[in-house]
Amino acid sequence: MYKIAVIGDYDSIYGFATLGIDTFPIHDENEAKTKLKELTGGLYKIIYITESLASKLTEEIEKYEEQITPAIILIPGISDNTGEGINRVKQSVEKAVGSDILFGNQ
Template sequence: MIVMHKKIAMMGGKNSILPFKGLGIDIFPVSDLDEAAQQLEEMAEAYGVIFLTERLIEQLEPIVRRYEEVPTPAIIPIPSSTGSLGIGMARIQQNVEKAVGMNILDS
């Protein structure tokens, strides 16, 4: 059996991601969209899981969508230091609805 170990990374604004460095997650602070797009493409080759702030997921939607159809990297939204945009929960609801045929998470 072949076991592949891929690392975990996080990209976003410095204030949002810096605390995760202490958990052993590789962090990539970005300050502009072009830099973020290029960095995401590079990270996709080396990382199995990439956490992105919700704002970046929103702004890099075309790139993020390309990776939804492949096993890795798994791109996971996280709220930024300014709060949640609801993107993470919306993605979970979409995946649950796709899997079971209806949204069972709405109250």
């Protein structure tokens, strides 16, 4: 069975454990790179990552953008949000339905 993981700072991710999602609090960029590589090579097919952490791992995350799995999904954290998570969701929906669902065709 495939699993779901979330990585980021503890305060941003601890609530996901109540949903049965495996949480991995990260303290620095090197630890994040190691953990992302570990998670993408195993049973985890969906990996949520906080926007602030993802902004430090752009190169690593881009390696998986064209693959079906693992799906790496950016989520807002407690602080240092970039807005990239909502932009990526918006782009995916636009690609799927052919228009911007928030503002219509502009």
